[in-house]
Every structure is written in C-alpha cells, then in structure tokens.
Amino acid sequence: MLKIQNNLKVNLSDIPVLKIGELRDEIIKENKRPIAFFGKDWGEGRVRLFVVLEDAPNLLVSSAIFEADERSYECITNAIPAFHIYEREFFEQFGIKPLNHPWLKPVRKNQDNYEFFEMTGDEVHQVAVGPIHAGVIEPGHFRFMCNGETVYHLEIMLGYQHRGVEDMMVKCPSNQLAESICGDSVIAYNTAYSQIMETLKGIQISNKAQLIRKACLEMERAAIHIGDLGAIAGDIAYLMGASVFGATRTLVINTMLEFSGSRFGRGMVTVGGVNYDISQEKIDRALKTFAKVEKDVERMTNTMLKNSTVMSRLEKTGTVSTERAQEAGLVGMAGRACGVDVDARFDFPDKWNEELGIRKKAFKATNDVNSRFKLRYKEILQSFSIIRKCFAKLAEYKDEPFIAQGGDLPKDAFVISIVEGWRGEVVHIAMTDGSGKLSRYKIKDPSFNNWYGLALAVRNNGVSDFPLCNKSHNLSYCGNDL
Amino acid sequence: MFDTLKSRIFQGNQFIKDIKNAPMREQFRGFPILKEGLNCDESVCPTGALKSNSIDMGKCTFCGACQLQGVEFTNGYKLSSTDREKLIVTPQSNYEDYVKSAVEVKKEIVQMFGHSLKLRQVSAGGCNGCEMELNACSNVNFDMGRYGIDFVASPRHADGIVITGPITKNMAYALEDCYKSVPNPKLVILCGACAISGGVFQNSIELNREFLDKYPIDLYIPGCPVHPLTFINGVLSYISQK
Numbered sequence: 052m053l054k055i056q057n058n059l060k061v062n063l064s065d066i067p068v069l070k071i072g073e074l075r076d077e078i079i080k081e082n083k084r085p086i087a088f089f090g091k092d093w094g095e096g097r098v099r100l101f102v103v104l105e106d107a108p109n110l111l112v113s114s115a116i117f118e119a120d121e122r123s124y125e126c127i128t129n130a131i132p133a134f135h136i137y138e139r140e141f142f143e144q145f146g147i148k149p150l151n152h153p154w155l156k157p158v159r160k161n162q163d164n165y166e167f168f169e170m171t172g173d174e175v176h177q178v179a180v181g182p183i184h185a186g187v188i189e190p191g192h193f194r195f196m197c198n199g200e201t202v203y204h205l206e207i208m209l210g211y212q213h214r215g216v217e218d219m220m221v222k223c224p225s226n227q228l229a230e231s232i233c234g235d236s237v238i239a240y241n242t243a244y245s246q247i248m249e250t251l252k253g254i255q256i257s258n259k260a261q262l263i264r265k266a267c268l269e270m271e272r273a274a275i276h277i278g279d280l281g282a283i284a285g286d287i288a289y290l291m292g293a294s295v296f297g298a299t300r301t302l303v304i305n306t307m308l309e310f311s312g313s314r315f316g317r318g319m320v321t322v323g324g325v326n327y328d329i330s331q332e333k334i335d336r337a338l339k340t341f342a343k344v345e346k347d348v349e350r351m352t353n354t355m356l357k358n359s360t361v362m363s364r365l366e367k368t369g370t371v372s373t374e375r376a377q378e379a380g381l382v383g384m385a386g387r388a389c390g391v392d393v394d395a396r397f398d399f400p401d402k403w404n405e406e407l408g409i410r411k412k413a414f415k416a417t418n419d420v421n422s423r424f425k426l427r428y429k430e431i432l433q434s435f436s437i438i439r440k441c442f443a444k445l446a447e448y449k450d451e452p453f454i455a456q457g458g459d460l461p462k463d464a465f466v467i468s469i470v471e472g473w474r475g476e477v478v479h480i481a482m483t484d485g486s487g488k489l490s491r492y493k494i495k496d497p498s499f500n501n502w503y504g505l506a507l508a509v510r511n512n513g514v515s516d517f518p519l520c521n522k523s524h525n526l527s528y529c530g531n532d533l
Numbered sequence: 534m535f536d537t538l539k540s541r542i543f544q545g546n547q548f549i550k551d552i553k554n555a556p557m558r559e560q561f562r563g564f565p566i567l568k569e570g571l572n573c574d575e576s577v578c579p580t581g582a583l584k585s586n587s588i589d590m591g592k593c594t595f596c597g598a599c600q601l602q603g604v605e606f607t608n609g610y611k612l613s614s615t616d617r618e619k620l621i622v623t624p625q626s627n628y629e630d631y632v633k634s635a636v637e638v639k640k641e642i643v644q645m646f647g648h649s650l651k652l653r654q655v656s657a658g659g660c661n662g663c664e665m666e667l668n669a670c671s672n673v674n675f676d677m678g679r680y681g682i683d684f685v686a687s688p689r690h691a692d693g694i695v696i697t698g699p700i701t702k703n704m705a706y707a708l709e710d711c712y713k714s715v716p717n718p719k720l721v722i723l724c725g726a727c728a729i730s731g732g733v734f735q736n737s738i739e740l741n742r743e744f745l746d747k748y749p750i751d752l753y754i755p756g757c758p759v760h761p762l763t764f765i766n767g768v769l770s771y772i773s774q775k
Contacts, residue, residue: 187664212656233661234662312560350539529659
C-alpha cells in the first residue's frame, strides 16, 4: 500500500493496482480503520476500487481493478466489520456484489422494497417512524423491533435526502455547493473542499487565513455542541437547560454572523483563503462574548449534572461498549464518547497544534448519553481555548493577505482532505483525469459510520429513550445521503 | 433547585420585544441593491440568480460573490413575497417599496389564520440549515409561539406545510402524502432558495419538483438559510392585517 498524507497530492499512477483478492488479503493483514472505500468508473465497463486506511499521521492507499465480467468478490466485512457500510455503498453505486455480506441492504436508493432485519414472535411488535418525523428535522425511516417497551433492534433506512452531490461536485464544483452538502457543518465541509482545490492548484494559503479557518471551525463546534446540550435537556423535559443553552448558542452564531454575514459561517471560507478579514475590534467583542458564553455553559452544565433527576435519565442510557464501537468503526465525537480515540485534529495535526500548544485532552468515556453530554461540554471549553489562541496569534499576521490565487488543475492527481468537524472526520477525496478535469469526487460524512452506532445504542433501551439516544448522537441525514 | 433558579436569574429576559422592527447586524446579507446601468458577469453566480441587471432572490444564496460586480447587499431581512415574480430585484426596486408591496394580504387568510397558524414542516432534501433556523424561530429569543405560529407534529393538526430543500425524488411521495393529510383550507410555504428554485441543486438529476406544479404556493421566503426574522416576519405579514 502507498503511504500518503492528508492534503498532499499524489499521482494516480503511483497508487498500486492489485487483483481484488490480493487487495482483500492486504486490507485484512493491515487490519486498520477504513477511511474511504469507493469505486470509480474506469472505462470499458471496468471499475477501479480505491481503499484508504488510517495509519496516523499517515494514510495508506491502494486499489484494485474489476474487469467488465468480474461482478462479485468475497466481502471484507466478515473479517473487519467496519467495512459493512462501505461495501453496501460500493455495491449500490457499481453493482459489484460483496459475497457473503451479512446485511446487503440499500444505503440511499430503493427504500420501498428491501429486506430488513426482522424479529418474529408472539410478543414482538414493530414501531415504524418516518420518513417525516415529529420535529423540524430531516427525513429518515426508523423501524423499531420491540418487546413491550424494550427495543431489541432498530432498523434505519436513509436516502431520502439524496441529491446526487458527488456527481454535482464533479460537474459544477463551487464553495456554495460544498457549503450546502451539510448545512450544519458549513465550515468543515467548505474547508475540506477548499483544501482539496488548493492542494490540486498548488495554492499556499496565508497564515492569517489558516488561523481564521481554524477559529471558525472551533466556533462551529462550540455553537452546535451548545445547541445539542440544549436539545438533550429538551428531550428529558428539563426546559431550563433547553432555554439557556438555546439562548447561549445564539450568541456564538451571531458572532459568526458578524464575521461572515451568515449565522452558520456561509461565505467565510473560499478556495485560496477566506472571504472576510476579522478586525481587531470584532475579535475583542467576540472574546468578550465567548467569556460570557463559557460562564453560562459552565453554570448550566454543572447545575444539570448535580440534578439527580437529570442524571437518572442520562446515565446508562444508550450504551455502546468500546469493543462494539471499535468494531462498527465509529468516529468523531460519538466514537470518543465510547472510548474510541479518533480525532483528526490530533491524528493528522497541522502546524498550529505545535505552535499554539494545542494538546489532546484525555476523556474518561462512560459510553452512555451522559458520556456524550460531558464530552460535548469538555469540547466546548477546549474549542474556546483554541479560539483564544488563534485570535492571539492572528495579531502577528496582521498585514498578510487573506486570499490567494492559483493555477489550473493538474492531470491524473489524487488528493484526500480530512477535517475534524464537530461530528467527526469529514473526508473529501478528489481525482482528476488526463485532461486536468475533476473525474471523481468522494465525500464521507462521519454520520456514514455512526448511524449504525445509534442502532446499537438503542438496543435494550425503552422506546421513549430513543429521542435521547438520537439527540445525543445528532447525526446528519444529508451528509449520509449526499 | 436554587441553582436552577440562579441560572434563571442570570439569564434575565432575552426575547426580542418588537420582532417587526428588530435590529439586524449590518454584516447580514439581505435585500440586494442594483445600481442603474449595471452590467454584471452572470458566471460569478453559483445558482444563476444574477442576470446582467437583475437578481432573483428565489435563486440567490446570498453568498456575496457578486459584490465585486457592484451588487450591494443591505441588511434588509423582510424578503418574503406571495408572488414569485416579485422576488426578482431590478435597479428600479428599493427595499421600502418591496416590503410594502411584496406580500399581498387576503382578507379570508387573515380571518382564518390571523390568530393561530399551525404548520407542519417537511424537509425534502434540505441541508439542515433552514431546519436549524426554523427550530431557532421557537427559541427564547425569537419566540414565534407568542404570535400563535407553531410547528406541530402531525399534518392532521396543521393549517399548512413549510417545505425546505429542493425536493428529492426519494421525498416526493412523502411530501405529497403529507400535503394531502393536511385538512382544507391549507397553505404551502416555500422556505429557502432550494425550495423556491432548487438553489445550488437546481441541476441535480435526483430531484422531482412536480409537486410545485400541481399545487398552489402561498408564500415564498428567500434565504440560504432563511433567517428566523425573515421567516417570522414573512409569515406574520401574510396572516395579519396591514
């Protein structure tokens, strides 16, 4: 396998091409976490399969070509379960069947007719919910297999948000489209897309732009986490928490509005840097706001954690064991709350971690909703500390430009860009063809891995605890459906 | 208990008292102003909203890419209209006239929904941006419920639907089903650039926007995403007497 790095261009011809059997053996021998596993139309009915594995701080990449008459292979899922969703996606997109796959149901298409995991018995009943849910949220279909109030299994069917984003990113890529793939992770998605384009075009963005991006990414994390703390409070009918966190989140996103003209940071990041400079006056005002936000969040969280009725709902609800989480390949915040130590900010560090002294914080996971609640709180505090460091450093680069121009796309190149959004790793991969045009754009949202974690979390919980499990994960439908 | 009360006291009152005249930060990109004789380069616009001397707010994502072409975005946030054509801003348009004339108030709508309007939101391919902003409409700052406007869980309880997102093929059936389940008389509100025109996804082959041809649309609320003040003021202007 070829060793590559985050945000570094490689030639397509340098990526090894194996037989699928050899590739499978190699993947199983390496036994590393999959980051991407996707196909590309390789002409004359052939399909080239690319695999990227994590080998922090590096990445391993390899590929295999399926001839026109090769339409199946022995699945990898049975050896490494984390591949289950990738193989399902690959089958759906290219019709190449992973043999003996335990659960080959659709990912985004044909939701009407598929075989779901079914339980039978006199006492068993099913509760079907969706695609339109009770709240103002995105669509997805959930089918609970229950015995009385206890959920034995949750079947999740998504794909209602499928807009064909990967194809559109090849045909008409733009920052505005990248922002709209997943509207709650605007900065993360747009940064990943911009980094891909900058790497391809050979643009070196200024220190100032890097720091502004980093600060905005943490603001996005803090804002959404605060909103989620409020949503968890709302789901256990602790309305004081819901109101206070809701109002506190507003302060953070309104600061983002001051920076970029949009509450979610749309228009902030662009290929070549950032669109808006942040003046010292705005920074001072923002720091004052964040100090208040931090105090509010601290006070409210501690009030909640001291409250026994709150804790009785959070503790031991929606538990996923560390072994299971690792097996299922959970990533990001949901993974960390189950003791899976995956964080792209530190696994693939940029130069600022060292310069600004940003270090990974240890977290003692308890694998339940409480763990996800506390982790969010800890991450909010850490985000504000990173923001302060970035803003302090920004003064040194006052006179730097905040946007740079670049050249054309290179021929036959392959780039991967991983950004740790608030949910987890946002992975973008781009390839160009022989004429220097984009030929494949692959996107992986952390939710793609984590939806199965939610299904594991609700097992043996009451149906009424589902909202709590769901909100504590807060997974993306549109990021998964693309 | 005391801690909870203490938190309550620290927070004070945060609701926006006069939502119709709420101040907006100057950086917000709202109603666009085009100068007379402007000849814009249409290719800078990611959605085709920009024409040489007009801009279509139904397609516009308010990204600001055309600011270099001389288009100016004011912080005017009352963007809603009952007429799709009125969303097209020309050099002759100005914000004050637009706010006065864009929403056509009907007597029967005011009588029927003026004091209570319950809405069912359907996300049909939305990116969760508009959804988050619609959720924010009900938070303690904007508190839309005080005007009798609420989001409800069942279409059976609703007086109309709010659509966000460009309407994907996979959601077309569920959306129509939901619309049919709402008892008559009912409203349809399109919320955000995606719902109104497809927005950045207008060229996607995975969309099915037949619903919009089949049923009448009552209100268009532009934005990407729609700001809570835009939404609340848009709905209020439609259901209350001027």
